Amino acid sequence: MKKLNCWEYNRCGREQGGARTEEFGTCPASTEKKLHGIHGGENAGRACWVVEGTLCDGKKQGSFSKKYDTCMSCDFCRKVRDEEQSGWHPSATLFMMISFGGRTGREC
Numbered sequence: 001m002k003k004l005n006c007w008e009y010n011r012c013g014r015e016q017g018g019a020r021t022e023e024f025g026t027c028p029a030s031t032e033k034k035l036h037g038i039h040g041g042e043n044a045g046r047a048c049w050v051v052e053g054t055l056c057d058g059k060k061q062g063s064f065s066k067k068y069d070t071c072m073s074c075d076f077c078r079k080v081r082d083e084e085q086s087g088w089h090p091s092a093t094l095f096m097m098i099s100f101g102g103r104t105g106r107e108c
Helices: 006-010 064-072 075-087 091-099
Strands: none
Touching: 006 075, 064 091
């Protein structure tokens, strides 16, 4: 079974080269390479809730801390969490990977 990225699940057309990028711009979840492969997704396509400035419901979302509660109740986020179960990466870990170039701080 192919694991869907957020832009596939939501059919927003805002992925790189998507049908609606001219109108709304490219969603940063589709270009965030530091999370490529996380939860089996392309770039941050299965960890979009930790990417600042994603485009959800036709609006640019804010920072991780501002959108966290909304994202945790999102159907797509819940789907990924259910699919991954024991392979689920906590949001704080993913945020650290983006913030510190793929390092989680455990190496220090």
